[in-house]
Amino acid sequence: MGARSMQKYFGSCHCGAVRFEIDTDFPELTTCDCSICRRKNALMVKVHESRFRLLAGEESLTEYRFHTRTARHYFCKVCGIYPFHRKRVTPDNLGINVYCLRDFDPTGIPVRKALGAAMPSAADSEGMTMETKDHWEKIYSAKTPDAVSWYQPHAELSLRLIRNAGIDLSAPIIDVGGGASTLVDDLLGAGYTDVTVLDLSATALAEARRRLGAIANRARWIEGDVTTVALPLHRFDLWHDRAVFHFLTAPEARAAYVASVLRSVKPGGHVIVATFAENGPAQCSGLPVVRYRADDLHAEFGEPFTLLSHQEETHHTPLGTVQQFVYCYCRKASP
Numbered sequence: 013m014g015a016r017s018m019q020k021y022f023g024s025c026h027c028g029a030v031r032f033e034i035d036t037d038f039p040e041l042t043t044c045d046c047s048i049c050r051r052k053n054a055l056m057v058k059v060h061e062s063r064f065r066l067l068a069g070e071e072s073l074t075e076y077r078f079h080t081r082t083a084r085h086y087f088c089k090v091c092g093i094y095p096f097h098r099k100r101v102t103p104d105n106l107g108i109n110v111y112c113l114r115d116f117d118p119t120g121i122p123v124r125k126a127l128g129a130a131m132p133s134a135a136d137s138e139g140m141t142m143e144t145k146d147h148w149e150k151i152y153s154a155k156t157p158d159a160v161s162w163y164q165p166h167a168e169l170s171l172r173l174i175r176n177a178g179i180d181l182s183a184p185i186i187d188v189g190g191g192a193s194t195l196v197d198d199l200l201g202a203g204y205t206d207v208t209v210l211d212l213s214a215t216a217l218a219e220a221r222r223r224l225g226a227i228a229n230r231a232r233w234i235e236g237d238v239t240t241v242a243l244p245l246h247r248f249d250l251w252h253d254r255a256v257f258h259f260l261t262a263p264e265a266r267a268a269y270v271a272s273v274l275r276s277v278k279p280g281g282h283v284i285v286a287t288f289a290e291n292g293p294a295q296c297s298g299l300p301v302v303r304y305r306a307d308d309l310h311a312e313f314g315e316p317f318t319l320l321s322h323q324e325e326t327h328h329t330p331l332g333t334v335q336q337f338v339y340c341y342c343r344k345a346s347p
C-alpha cells in the first residue's frame with residue numbers, strides 16, 4: 013500500500029515546454045547510484061506507463077541512451093531538465109523526477125536506494141541464463157545433432173556469405189551459438205585458421221569437438237551466454253550467428269547482444285546474422301522467437317552497422333517441414 017492515497021499529480025520541466033500528469037500513491041521514492049542518476053542527483057517515483065500522460069512537449073524532448081541502450085532518458089531541449097525516463101529492466105514503467113511535480117513534498121515517503129551501478133549487463137539475470145542453458149543442455153543430450161530442427165549437413169549459405177566477405181584466411185571469425193553446427197568443420201576445411209565457436213551448451217560444443225577429433229584443437233571453444241560473456245575488444249573480423257539472436261525476446265537482452273558485437277567486432281568488421289523471417293515459425297526448439305524482416309533486424313543493430321545485403325533461405329528440417337530464415341549481412345562502421 014502506498015504512503016498516500018492514489019491521486020493525480022501534474023509535472024513539468026523548468027521552462028514548461030514539457031508537461032505531464034501521473035497517478036500515484038507514492039509507495040516509495042528511489043535514488044540510484046548508476047552513472048547517470050548520480051549526475052542527475054535524481055529522486056524518482058516509478059509509475060506504470062498506463063498511469064503517465066504526456067500533456068505537451070513531445071517535440072521539446074531529447075532522448076539519451078547509453079551502455080545497453082535500453083533505458084531512455086529524456087531531457088527538455090529548452091531548459092535541460094530531466095523530467096522522466098523509460099526504465100531499463102521494466103520498460104513499461106517510467107521513472108519520474110519527483111521534483112518536477114507541482115507542490116511535491118517528500119515528507120513521510122520511504123526512500124529506497126537502487127543499486128543501478130551493480131546491474132548486470134543484460135536484464136537476463138544469472139537465473140534466466142541457467143534456465144536457458146538447462147533447456148539447451150537437455151535438447152543436445154536428448155537428440156542427435158542431425159535430428160534437431162535447425163540441422164544442416166552443411167551451412168551452405170553461411171559459408172557463401174563468409175567467403176564473399178573477402179576476409180583473409182587468418183582473420184578471426186566467431187560463430188555465436190554455433191552449437192553442434194558443421195560450420196566450424198567447413199571453415200577449418202576451407203583453410204580459415206582462427207575460428208571461435210561460442211555456445212551456452214557444453215554438450216553441443218563437446219559433440220562438435222568429438223566429431224572434429226584431433227583438428228578440434230585448431231578452433232577455440234567458449235561455453236557462455238552471448239549477452240553476458242566478456243569477449244575481447246575488437247578481436248573479430250567476422251561475427252556469424254544462425255538462429256540465436258531471434259531467441260532474445262527481451263529488449264535488454266538484444267541490447268546486450270548488440271553491445272557484445274560492438275565491443276568484440278573490429279571497426280569495419282563483418283556481421284552475418286540469420287533469424288526466422290517474418291513468415292517463419294513463431295517458436296524454435298519450443299522457445300518463443302522474434303521473427304524479422306531484414307530492415308527490422310538491421311534496425312536492432314542500429315547506426316553503427318550498414319546493411320549490405322540480405323537473403324531469405326527456405327530451410328528443410330529433418331522432420332520434413334520448412335522454415336523461412338532471413339540472413340542479414342552488415343558491416344560495422346570504420347572509425
Ligand SMILES: C[S@@+](CC[C@H](N)C(=O)[O-])C[C@H]1O[C@@H](n2cnc3c(N)ncnc32)[C@H](O)[C@@H]1O
Binds near residue numbers: 192236
Ligand atoms: C537453434 S540453435 C542454432 C545452432 C547453430 N547456429 C546452427 O545453425 O546449427 C541455437 C543455438 O544457440 C545456443 N544459444 C541459445 N541462446 C544462447 C545464448 N544466449 N548465448 C549463446 N548461445 C546460445 C543454443 O545452445 C543453440 O546451440
